Amino acid sequence: MDFLRVLDEATPLLLQGLQMTVGISLLSLLFGMLLGLFTCLMSISKNKLLKGIAGVYIWIVRGTPMIVQAFIVFFGAPQLIQQFVPAFKIDAFTAGVITLSLNAGAYLAEIFRGGIQAVPKGQTEAARSLGLSKAKTMVKVVLPQAFKVALPSMVNQFIITIKDTSILSVIGLADIVNRAKVYVGKSYQFFATYIFVAIYYLVVISLLMIVSKYLEKRVSYDRKG
Amino acid sequence: MTEKVKVTALKKSFGKLNVLNGIDVSIAEGEVVCVIGPSGSGKSTFLRCLNRLEKATGGEIIIDGYPILDKHININKVRQQIGMVFQNFNLFSHLTVKKNIMLAPIDSKKLTPAQAEETAMQLLKRVGLEDKADAYPHQLSGGQQQRVAIARSLAMNPDIMLFDEPTSALDPEMVGEVLQVMRELAEGGMTMVVVTHEMGFARDVADRVIFMADGVIVEEGTPEEVFGNPKEDRTKEFLSCVL
């Protein structure tokens, strides 16, 4: 075990991987949030078809491991598409973003739905009775309150998504775990290398938690005092 | 007097449960109507049909000449003219008192933000809460919240106000302050429909009292008639329990 040697040799490689991990997480969470909001609105709509589509999507994501989803997106889907478009190719990054976004989107949809349903019906009725449209009621009254309720679970999902990027190393995404594997393959410095990897994750997720604590304070209008 | 509200053969059922079984009422401009009756008799449902928070299953409701049950009517526009005050206040808990009052006037473009703020402050003064403008609802007592809720409705400058048991969720010592605001509103000529268990208020303020039971109007008349000389047995029985 030689921490200094590993620090010296592995840092550039690990930082590269960290960049990939953070980048793909941010991108996937952005898409996942949009997808989640959209799916959530579908699942609370009165339209049976939209509700059904949302339900099936969430069911599939929840009922299958992400590693299988990643294999389907990266290996399976291209094989199918190539039957029609022989030149079709997908790279690990794109497949990774798709997998993570689909995954986060489904869980976030459920989190948003829980938040929206936690807002008392009287809030909507008051807004509608004042003449606000359905959409305005959603945007001005329901969503701000739902956001507050959902924030802790959202942050939790963000953390899961960030950590789940490591699963994508199996399709060759050059994330931090993948880079670490490359390095230990040459150096056999398992202990020191993976301790550093763990520290990187801890730092990223701690930063996220600090931001979320700040946000939670900002929206804690109903805390006494 | 001009007719403000005309309800004809109003029916409402929830699935198999028939809650309103044909209600006919006509309310004149400036009239204060108190609706009394046992719990579960359909008073709230009746009130909520008037601004279409509940969708009537039959009959007709005409407000200010608009047949509001018509699919083609812009219900949001109609609702801007009808204030509603709820038993549980329903103040927007993420907004300050002032922002609660300003939201709808700004959203409907009735007022500019500056005008809405001015209106909010005037209304808060009127209900005696100008010092609470920047408080959040949870920082207020029930009575204060209900006064804010009334101010919020008034900010849209409605010409009809609906009250659904506005004092039922209040501690006894706060009932008076809310009734006082409503009394002033009535004296100012507002058309009001008030579902209430405050018989004293109904007796003093109402132009007409409606007694409802089992989804129909059993009896109606001036407070003197209904309280002093009820004709129907159901009315007598109910009044003997609450007076």
Ligand SMILES: Nc1ncnc2c1ncn2[C@@H]1O[C@H](COP(=O)(O)OP(=O)(O)O)[C@@H](O)[C@H]1O
């Ligand atoms: N949304 C609803 N779904 C099903 N039943 C309802 C609903 N709202 C009210 N009811 C029923 O309608 C009846 C009348 O209720 P309501 O109008 O609230 O009476 P009141 O206000 O006179 O106490 C009650 O039996 C109640 O259970």
Ligand SMILES: [Mg+2]
């Ligand atoms: Mg009721």
